[in-house]
Amino acid sequence: HSLEKQFEDFRLQLEESGGLRDRIRTVVSEIESTTRLMHASLLLVHQSRPTPELLEKAKSYVNVFNDHYKQLAEVLGECSGQYYRYHGDWRSETQTVVSLIVFMHWLETGNLLMHAEAEEKLGLNSSEFGLDIEDYLIGVCFMSNELPRYVVNQVTAGDYDCPRKVLKFLTELHAAFRMLNLRNDFLRKKFDGMKYDLRRVEEVYYDVKIRGLAPNGEPVEDQGAQGPP
Amino acid sequence: HSLEKQFEDFRLQLEESGGLRDRIRTVVSEIESTTRLMHASLLLVHQSRPTPELLEKAKSYVNVFNDHYKQLAEVLGECSGQYYRYHGDWRSETQTVVSLIVFMHWLETGNLLMHAEAEEKLGLNSSEFGLDIEDYLIGVCFMSNELPRYVVNQVTAGDYDCPRKVLKFLTELHAAFRMLNLRNDFLRKKFDGMKYDLRRVEEVYYDVKIRGLAPNGEPVEDQGAQGPP
Amino acid sequence: HSLEKQFEDFRLQLEESGGLRDRIRTVVSEIESTTRLMHASLLLVHQSRPTPELLEKAKSYVNVFNDHYKQLAEVLGECSGQYYRYHGDWRSETQTVVSLIVFMHWLETGNLLMHAEAEEKLGLNSSEFGLDIEDYLIGVCFMSNELPRYVVNQVTAGDYDCPRKVLKFLTELHAAFRMLNLRNDFLRKKFDGMKYDLRRVEEVYYDVKIRGLAPNGEPVEDQGAQGPP
Amino acid sequence: HSLEKQFEDFRLQLEESGGLRDRIRTVVSEIESTTRLMHASLLLVHQSRPTPELLEKAKSYVNVFNDHYKQLAEVLGECSGQYYRYHGDWRSETQTVVSLIVFMHWLETGNLLMHAEAEEKLGLNSSEFGLDIEDYLIGVCFMSNELPRYVVNQVTAGDYDCPRKVLKFLTELHAAFRMLNLRNDFLRKKFDGMKYDLRRVEEVYYDVKIRGLAPNGEPVEDQGAQGPP
Amino acid sequence: HSLEKQFEDFRLQLEESGGLRDRIRTVVSEIESTTRLMHASLLLVHQSRPTPELLEKAKSYVNVFNDHYKQLAEVLGECSGQYYRYHGDWRSETQTVVSLIVFMHWLETGNLLMHAEAEEKLGLNSSEFGLDIEDYLIGVCFMSNELPRYVVNQVTAGDYDCPRKVLKFLTELHAAFRMLNLRNDFLRKKFDGMKYDLRRVEEVYYDVKIRGLAPNGEPVEDQGAQGPP
Amino acid sequence: HSLEKQFEDFRLQLEESGGLRDRIRTVVSEIESTTRLMHASLLLVHQSRPTPELLEKAKSYVNVFNDHYKQLAEVLGECSGQYYRYHGDWRSETQTVVSLIVFMHWLETGNLLMHAEAEEKLGLNSSEFGLDIEDYLIGVCFMSNELPRYVVNQVTAGDYDCPRKVLKFLTELHAAFRMLNLRNDFLRKKFDGMKYDLRRVEEVYYDVKIRGLAPNGEPVEDQGAQGPP
Amino acid sequence: SSTKRARTMATNSSMRDAFSKHAEYLNNLNDKRERVVKASRDVTMNSKKVIFQVHRMSKYNKEEVLEKAEKDLAAVTNQHVSRLVKELQGTDFWKLRRAYSPGIQEYIEAATFYNFCKTGSLLKLDEINSTLLPLSDPSLEPLQINVLDYLLGLADLTGELMRLAIGQISDGELEFAEKICRFVRDIYRDLTLVVPIMDDSSDMKTKMDTMLQSVMKIENACFSVHVRGSEYIPLLGSNDPSSFLVGLPDIEL
Amino acid sequence: SSTKRARTMATNSSMRDAFSKHAEYLNNLNDKRERVVKASRDVTMNSKKVIFQVHRMSKYNKEEVLEKAEKDLAAVTNQHVSRLVKELQGTDFWKLRRAYSPGIQEYIEAATFYNFCKTGSLLKLDEINSTLLPLSDPSLEPLQINVLDYLLGLADLTGELMRLAIGQISDGELEFAEKICRFVRDIYRDLTLVVPIMDDSSDMKTKMDTMLQSVMKIENACFSVHVRGSEYIPLLGSNDPSSFLVGLPDIEL
Ligand SMILES: [Mn+2]
Ligand SMILES: [Mn+2]
Structure with missing residues (x-):
């Protein structure tokens, strides 16, 4: 029967896509577990451990991610054009x-890791299996959420110049995000949250400043010119 | 600044994808409104026998769908490989x-419209902009939900052979679906619901049969052979 | 540190129990898939296929279950006394x-498969890895839910003695269940549903009887004596 | 009839297990009411410094718990291997x-009460009727939720060294928890909440520190060495 | 503290009321278990056991209810005016x-047991501890739900006059209920269900009549009088 | 059919109103986008840009709003009396x-922009298309939420007289709001939030005062007058 | 600085003046809302009574029952809906719609239910609105029930018609039941085209699901009568099962 | 069979008689419930106004503000609570509790809120109930507010006290804020022992969560003032940060 034949076809296709999904899931669960380890080692930054050591350790995980994403790209390579079908996974x-x-990059350089740099770091190839822009932006928002905690703990540990530096970075980042005309989605919600991070960092900077603890570094903002220095 | 440049790029890309989404939405809202009209005209099937007029009217909407999907395919054609990115829309x-x-096809022919036939009817082209298999299967489940009501009203209108025919069709369809190993998702839930349709049609057939109202047509099932006749 | 040591212990124990759970899940998913196959072949009973053939096929799956439960018992054997810890799985x-x-047993013999018989059939050993009584009872309720549909389809296919036999069985079963003082839980809910099955079968028996279709077999109930014959 | 006999057996077994459950429930409701009293007396800690009296009072309840759990162990002792069957109760x-x-233990000693110590305190015996590890861990998470409030009120009452001590404790505890690979369940959710407690205590410590109110005690973290001092 | 004294008072009052509730619950659970026994013996009516015997048995339970409600009245007597506080129990x-x-009364007399009669039968005293009218009405609806099943089984057992008698009773009852203005509550829902009972009984009456099985008894209703023909 | 005619009328009416809504939405999305631009330019106040420049820029947007609201008024003018039908949009x-x-007005004058002044500024005409009072009040609350951040950043930038001015303004505003009897709605929630703004500003004022940083300006409040000192 | 202080005091007091006006506005609005809610509750309760009255109809008492229902409905209009009309006259009745909508919906349900039983057709929105005109002060813009509330009330009507149909079938009024079936089916179908474009269709969408259930309940009841009636046509040689069925009880009892 | 028929008719009519009594009972009950609901809504609305009035209190106007609040509260009692008392007198007020409980809770909230600001202590249930006695007909059993509604109202009171505390701190009334803090903490602690044994504690359990949030908001505010005040003790040589803090604005502004 043609009915049976058609459903036999469907069965095969559904199983194939189910198999693909299982393989993706395996890789993703490894990514997740590497993530946990890297997170744990970066968290020590809040306990004022010496940064170089921390970064050393953290960097070692980046290579692991590289491998994971290579595997993911291979799996997806089998079904071209379906990147977004499994994207949610x-x-x-x-x-x-x-x-x-x-x-990690910000701790090292004080700069934002660019989208292309992030792809490179993870071994992703934009033309085949790239890093979705919204995922990148959401990741950046998550990172911003960590900064108030970082600033608070750094000041507690006696680094009074930290708030100024973070505030400068976050102000620029926030201004850059404001240029985007975001839809009413998850990214928008995350970005809306960034203003609380900014506010908290401003408060800490205020605390340091009013007590005369802030060293005389360059100010947050250059006179006149808009945007970060 | 490179930061600004990057976000300027993002802005352009997000706007482009937002524009695409808007255009998709416009087409989809037209599809939806054609759907409503076609549905209302098919609802008349419950009021009397399926007449050629009714089908005539319904068919006229199929051409409209053809146009809509052609537009959709054009929009999507601009960003190849992103079918599934906007699929949810x-x-x-x-x-x-x-x-x-x-x-409609079942009313006309008594057979299930195959996936390829459905694509053809809607003017879809499998290789470029096709009909997702799960969407097709879910649509079929929705259609099955209409059958119990149809059978009841046909019998009331005096067509005592209808339950047998529908039962035969639904039994085969249900058996075919059972071959699929469905994930625990929406399709699975819809398919699980199909067994209630089947049960209800069996009950109606029983009501007609026990009262000797069913004409002596061929039985629901051929002796011995499995599967639909 | 003793804190670290303690959490290291916890980690090991949680991992061990996680591993156990994974192994259980693998077996259970195989059970589930055998279940689907056996169900599909038993469903043909509603399409009036000759019962002996059906039963032959269905029986072949019982051996498969045997293997599955043996595996489950082995896994659980490693952690004695924790049957109920993983029971939900x-x-x-x-x-x-x-x-x-x-x-299946009822189709074959017309009798209820007893708890001990069920354990035997599945290769379970009451003292080590047995069949929980509530699971058995819930399974029996599920089976009862299939009977109205079975009766309706049998009558449609011309077996007019079937309602009497099923009614007798179900009346006895229902009476037996009534002896239990059930808590307000899932089993209770399932048992409450059984009365609708009974009612439906009574209705079908009524339909057959009032039309003089029922053969003159033994009545549903012996005169005087309570309980099933 | 064997059917009747079997259900008679079931009735007995279900009644037995129902009776057991009732007895468990009675003990548990006494535990709950002792819990309430102990909680109310510990709440006084927020009103003033933790005084020996307060602990004295709280300790008196521990003996009551001892009795309760002895009873529970006795009830459960009657049905060996079914600890987890009634665990949910x-x-x-x-x-x-x-x-x-x-x-209470932390107030007294500044240390985490270990799992074995908790069992001992409650008169539980690991080999027969022990304290489930996940229950212990969840209890620890609940306790962590109390700390931010405690710290705030202690500072208000003039104890400026409290935040440092609590932060040290909580940092170690959080690090220890991170070693566990938790499933996506209630414990995981509770643990995820612990980071907010940590953050809040860091903020309080910051407030005290930046104003120069914190006494010059040992810092939260030893130089260099990882883990709690 | 006066605050503490007041709460101490509340605690005592609430504990007293909790104790009361426990005592109510004990009685109610006995009522429930007598209910189950009486129900089981009345259910035999569906298996066509001779009615007088059945009623004999059933009546014996009425005295038991009498005792239960006397106990309930005593408990409630201790807190006059709080009938409706515990009503839900x-x-x-x-x-x-x-x-x-x-x-039972209907089986015996063919008439509806009135509210006052029901109170008397249960030994309730309207002025002190009466039967809430809505409870009475809902109970009557529950009873109506049993009638279709009763009629079907009686006809199956050969009592062809039963449908006429039930139809007459139910028609009158339905007409009486229509005099009430109900809110959108449980009683309304139950009353809506009575329509389906009436329709089902009417159908069975029709089945019997059309086959000339009904004996020539008095007609259901005098011509002209309200209610169904 | 008259039935069909009536529904045809409804369809036309609803489509008309849908069209209206689309036009409203178009204007509103332009308002939103102007809002974003104006917000971005006013935000620079937190980075201590010279106020006159900022205000210049900001004022230019007010004219744009004027145009938008003129369009909105025109659209609404077509369906008189239905202002509140579309209000949510x-x-x-x-x-x-x-x-x-x-x-903006406060930055310019230090005073609250009154309701009538706000209407005038936006080119609204109270009798035809006015500014809903609750919307005005909520807008004022939103503005109050910005003040703590403003004060903190101004002090950081060295303007030590700012807290006094803001505290004075906010104290008066809060006193005025307390004259209102609110329902438990959004406005109430926003007003509750204003208390926290007030407290935060008071804290900053305190910080500045206690360090002798505040210039000798006029005091926040005359002695005796209502409101905080 | 004394001028400065004067200005401050002025600002302060002008702010207070403005806010005391706002306070008065909010108080009046809330008081009115409260009165409207109460009137709406009364409309609801008494409309429900009218609906129960109509359900008391049987083939023997149809006229007297409907006569009483008509009187009761008129009383609802004059005693309670009129209060709504008075409160909302001349002001914007869209603003307080949430406060009175439930009452108006129930009123629509009662009026259309009564009307269908009386005339067999749908009472139109215009007709209802014209009965409200005399209640208004002629100098002000009159309260007119809007399409949305009318449609929401209509959706509930089908539930009552379902109950009526089930009862009518037991009562032997098969033809009336079939008429109800056709009527409800038409309403359902017409609504499918209108509902998606309603202002806020979320409420209405759940009502549509309930309505489809009601339609199917009526269809199943009609099916059941039909099948039962058809069984004996061959035996009795009649060709119109329904007339046969309806006639039966009258003749034989 | 004519006797039989007579019996049938009799049964029929006795059933109708009984049901017409039931119908009357249900109608009366519903009418009374409706009146009670309306009175309860009025109590709610006007109690809320009393609460807002109390919030207008500052250290400069305390007496006049509280005087007005007292009058307003008395008006709620005499004009609206009295209606409840009249409706429910002599009948079982447990039966209609759901209809009036929201109003009574808000009334408790208003009365205890006013009383705390006036006297600094908790207005007891007995005291409230004794003020209701004069409203009752002395021959009937008087309406007495039950413990459950009192406790539910008390739970809401803590929310208002939290708002008051935040405001008082801005107002420099640190001591009063601390008093509120202790009071709310005591209520919370006492309730933890009572709530689990309440008749139906599900509502109350969510209220307890909210209450704990309120307690912590007050504690955090007190913490913040304290820490801020402590910062300069060394500089200024005072040992009582709170007195120092409270005094500051009065002196320097
Ligand atoms: Mn209704
Ligand atoms: Mn409140």
Whole structure:
């Protein structure tokens, strides 16, 4: 019967896509577990451990991510054009990965890790299996959420210049995000949350400043010119 | 600044994808409104026998769908490989479309409209912009939900052979679905519901049969052979 | 540190129990898939296929269940006294298994498959890894839910003595269940549903009887004596 | 009839297990009411410094718990190997008990009450009727939820060294928990909540520190070495 | 503290009321269990056991109810004016009791047991501890739900005059209920259900009549009088 | 059919109103987008840009709002008396607009922009298309939420007289709001939030005062007058 | 600085003046809302009574029952709906719609239910609105029930018609039941085209589901009567099962 | 069979008689419930106004504000609570509790809120109930508010006290805020022992969560003032940060 034949076809296709999904899930659960380890080692930054050591350790995980994403790309390579069909299966974990490597990069350089740099770091190839822009942006928002805590703990540990630096970074980042015309979705909600991070950092900077604890570094903002220095 | 440049790029890309989404939405809302008209005209089937006029009217909407999907395909054609990125924006409406044309086809021929036939009817091209299999299957489930009501009203209108025919069709369809190993998702839930349709039609057939009202047609099932005749 | 040591212990124990759970899940998913196959073959009874053939096929799956439960027992054997810790992981599937073998047994013999018989059939050993009584009872309720549909379809196919036999069986079963003082739980809810099955079968028996279709077999109830004949 | 006999057996077994459950429930409701009294007396800690009297009072309840759990163990002793069958009937109350005795112990010693110590304190015997590890861990999480409020009120009462001590304790506890690979369940959710407690205590410590109110005690973290001092 | 004294008072009052509730619950659970026994013996009416015997047995339970309600009245007597505070604890069980004695009375006399008669039968005293009218009415609806099943089984057993008698009774009852203005509550829902009972009985009456099985008894209703023909 | 005619009428009416709504939505989305621009330019106040420049820029947007509201009034003019039918479509955006122009006005004059003044500024005409009073009040609350952040950043930038001015304004505003009797609605919630703004500003004022940083300006409040000192 | 202080005091007092006006506005609005809610509750309760009265109809008492229902309905209009009309006259009745909508919906349900039983057709919105005109002060813009509330009331009507149909079938009034079936089916179908474009259709969508259930309940009842009646046509040689069925009880009892 | 028929008719009519009594009973009950609901809504609305009035209190106007609140509260009692008393007198007020409980709870909230601001202590249930006695007909059993509604009202009171405390701190009334803190903490602690044994504690349990949030909001506010005040003790040589803090604005502004 043609009915039976058609459903036999369906069965095969559904099983194939189910199998694919299982393989994705396996990789994703490994990503998740690497994420946990990297997160744990980066968390020590709140306990004022010396940053270079921390970064050393954290960097070692980046290579592991590289391997994971290579595997993911291979799995997806089998069904070209279906990146977004399975996107939901790895996006949340990838956002966390982005937040970690962006935080790490910021600790190292004081700059935002760019989208292309993030792809490179994770071994992703934009033309085949790239990093979705919204996932990148959400990851950046997650990273911003960590900054108030970081600032508070740094000041407690006696680093009074930290608030100024973070405030500068966050102000620029927030201004850049404001240029985007976001839809009413998860990213928008995350970005809306960023203003609370900004506010909290401003408060800490205020606390340091009014008590005369802030060193005489360069100010947060250059006179006149808009945007970060 | 490179930060600004990057976010400027993002803005452009997000706007582009937002524009695409708007255009999709416009088409989808037209599909939805055609759906409503076709549904209302098919609802008349419960008021009397399926007349050629009724089908005539219903068919006229199929051409309209053709146009809509052509537009959708054009929009999507601009961003190849992103079918599934925007899939969520039209899938629910497309499932309804499928249920309507499958019902219409069944009224006309007594057979299930195959996946390939459905694509053809809607002017879809499998290789470029096809009909997702799960959407097709969900549409078929929706159509099955209409059958118990149809059978009841046909018998009231005096067509005592209808339950046998519908039962035969639904039994085969249900058996075919059982071959699929469904995940625990929406389709699975819809399919689980199909057994209530089957049960209800069996009851109606029973009501007619026990009162000796069923004409002596061929039985629901051929002796011995499995599967539909 | 003793804190660290303690949590290291916890980690090991949680991992061990997690691993156990994974192994259980693997077996259970195989049980579930055998269940689906056996169900599909038993469902043909509603399409009036010759019973002996059906039973032959269905029986072949019982051996498969045997293997599955042997594996489960082995896994659980490693952590004695924790049957009920992981009970939730297989109970729902086991209830379905019970409903299937009880139905099969009833089709074969007209009698209820007893708890001890069910354990034997599945290769379970009461003292080590037995069949929980409530799971057995819930499975029996599930089986009862299939009977109205079975009766309706049998009558449609011309077997007018079937309602009497099913009614007799179900009346006895229902009376037996009434002896239990059930808590307000899932089993109770399932048992409450059984009265609708009974009612429906009574209705079908009525339909057959009032039309003089019922053969003159033994009546549902012996005069005087309570309980099933 | 064997049917009747079997259901008679079932009736007896269900009644036995029902009776057991009733007895468990009676004990558990006494545990719950002792819990309430102990909680109310520990709440006084927010009103003033933890005085020996307060602890004295709280300790008196521990003996009451001892009696309760002895009773529970006796009831359960009658049906060996079924600890987890009835576990759901006392686990939530036991988690609260754990949180209280862990809090009390911390007030007294500044240390985490270990799992074995908790069992001992409650008169539980690991080999027969022990304290489930997850219940212990959940209880510890509950206790952590109390700490931010405690710290705030202690500072208001003039104890400026309290935040440092609590932060040290909570940091170690959080790090220890991170070693566990938790499933996506209630415990995981509770643990996820602990980071907010940590954050809040960090903020309070910050408030005290930036104003120069914190006494010059040992810092939260030893230089270099990871883990609690 | 006066605050503490007031709460101490409250605690005593609430504990007293809790104790009362426990005592009510004990009685109610006995009512419930008598209900189950009486129900079981009345259920035999569906298996065509001779009515006088059945009624004999059933009546014996009425005295038991008498005792139960005397106890309930005594308990409530201690807190005059608080009947409705605890009403929810016995109302559902009392509705079932009403349905049983109304059914029994109808089997005996063919008439509806009136509210005052029901109170008398249960030994209730309207001025002190009466039968809430809505509970009575809901009980009557429950009883009506049993009638279709009764009629079907009686006809199956060969009593062809039964449908006429039930139809007459139910028609009158339905007409009486239509005099009430109900809110959108449980009673309304139950009353809506009575329509379906009436229709089902009418159908059975029709089945019997059309086949010339009904004996020539008095007609259901005088011409012209309100209610169905 | 007259039935069909009536529904045809309804369809036309509803489509007309749907069309109206689309036009409203178009205007509202322009308002929203102007809002975003104006907000972005006013936000620079937190980065201590010179106020006159900022206000210049901000004022230019007020004219744009004027145009938008003129369009809105025109659309609504077509269906007199239905202002509140479509109110939900623009109210949230209008509240934001109010908060911005109230903030701008305060920056300019140090006074609260009154309801009538706000209407005038936006080119609204109370008798035809006015500004709903609750929207105005909510907008004012939103504006109050910005003040703590403003004060903190101004002090950080060295303007030590700012807290006094803001505290004075906010104290008066809060006193005025306390004259209202509110329902438990959104406005009430926003007003509750204003208390926290007031407290935060008071804290900053205290910080500045206690350090002798505040210039000798006029005091916040005359002695004796209502409101906080 | 004395001028400065004067200005401050002025600002302060002008703010207080403005807010005392706002306070008065909010108080009046809330008081009116409260009165409207109460009137709406009365409309609801008494409309429900009218509906129960109509349900008392049988083939023997149809006229007297409907006569009483008509009087009761008129009383609802004059005593309670009129209060709504008075409160909402000349002001914007969209603003307080949430406060009175439940009452108006129930009123629509009662009026259309009565009217269908009396005339067999749908009472139109215009007709209802014209009965409200005399209640208004002629100098002000009159309260007119809006399409949305009318449609929401209509959706509930089908539930009552379902109950009526089930009862009518037991009563042997098969033709009337079939008429109800056709009527409800038409309403359902017409609504499918209108509901998606309603202002806020979420309420209405759940009502549509309930309505489809009601339609199917009536269809199943009609099916059951039909099948039962058809069984004996061959035996009795009649060709119109329904007339046969309806006639039966009258003749034989 | 004519006797039989007579009996049938008799049964029929006795059933109708009984049901017409039931119908009357249900109608009366519903009418009374409706009146009680309306009175309860009025009590709610006007009690809320009393609460807002009390919130207008500052250290400069305390007496006049509280005087007005007292008058308003008395008006609620005499004009609206009295209606409840009249409706429910002599009948079982447990039966209609759901109809009036929201109003009574809000009334408790208003009365205890006013009383705390006036006297600094908790207005007891007995005291409230004794004020209701004069409203009753002395020959009938008087309406007495029950413990459950009192406790439910008390739970809401803590929310208002939290708002008051935040405001008082801005107002410099630190001591009063601390008094509120202790009071609310005591109520919370006492309730933890009572709530689990309440008749139906599900509502109350969510209220307890909210209450704990309120307690912590007050504690955090007190913490913040304290820490801020402590910062400069070393500089200024005072040992009582709170007196120092409270005094500050009065002196310097
Ligand atoms: Mn209705
Ligand atoms: Mn309140």
